Amino acid sequence: MRWSISAHRSFRRCPRQYYFNHMAAAWNATKMPWRRQAHLLKQVKSLALWRGSLVSLMMERLGCGMLANGAVDSEQLASWAWKLAEQQYAFSEAGSFREATKTAAGDAYCRLEAHEWGPALTDDDIAQFRKELVSCCGNVGRLGHVAPHLVEARLLRAASCDDPTNG
Numbered sequence: 001m002r003w004s005i006s007a008h009r010s011f012r013r014c015p016r017q018y019y020f021n022h023m024a025a026a027w028n029a030t031k032m033p034w035r036r037q038a039h040l041l042k043q044v045k046s047l048a049l050w051r052g053s054l055v056s057l058m059m060e061r062l063g064c065g066m067l068a069n070g071a072v073d074s075e076q077l078a079s080w081a082w083k084l085a086e087q088q089y090a091f092s093e094a095g096s097f098r099e100a101t102k103t104a105a106g107d108a109y110c111r112l113e114a115h116e117w118g119p120a121l122t123d124d125d126i127a128q129f130r131k132e133l134v135s136c137c138g139n140v141g142r143l144g145h146v147a148p149h150l151v152e153a154r155l156l157r158a159a160s161c162d163d164p165t166n167g
Helices: 005-013 015-024 033-042 047-069 074-094 102-108 123-141 147-152
Strands: none
Touching: 005 015, 015 033, 047 074, 047 123, 074 102, 074 123
C-alpha cells in the first residue's frame, strides 16, 4: 500500500471515499469485476471537471509555452481545446473507455457523467460549454503581463508550442 499526503487527506475527509479511491479501485482486476468498475467510476467527469481538465491540458501543452515566449494566441488555444473536446466527447459517447486504456487512448480518453448516467447533453449545454471553454482560453491571453515575472521566478519556462494533436 502506498501512502501520500492526498491519500491521508482523503482518509481524514471520508474513510469510505479513501477506500474506494485508493484501496478498492484497480484497473486490472479480473477476479473481482467490481474493483474494475470502481476504477472506471473514479474517472467519470462532470462538465465543470471536464472543462477544467481540458484547460489544464491546454496549459500544459500550449499555454505555458506561449506565455513564456510572450506570444499568446487565444484563438489558437481555443481551437486546440475545442478540437480535443470533440475527440473526448466522441470517445465518451461511444463508450470506448470500456475497451481502451488511458495509455492507448491518450488525450482522447474521457468518461462523461452525461454518457454514464444521463441526462443527455442538449445542444444548449454544448454551446454553453464551448462558450465557457473559449472564455477560459481568452483569460490565458490576458495573463501575458504576468508571464515575465513567472519566468523570472522559474515558475514558467519557455517551451515549444507544437500542436500535439497533429500527431
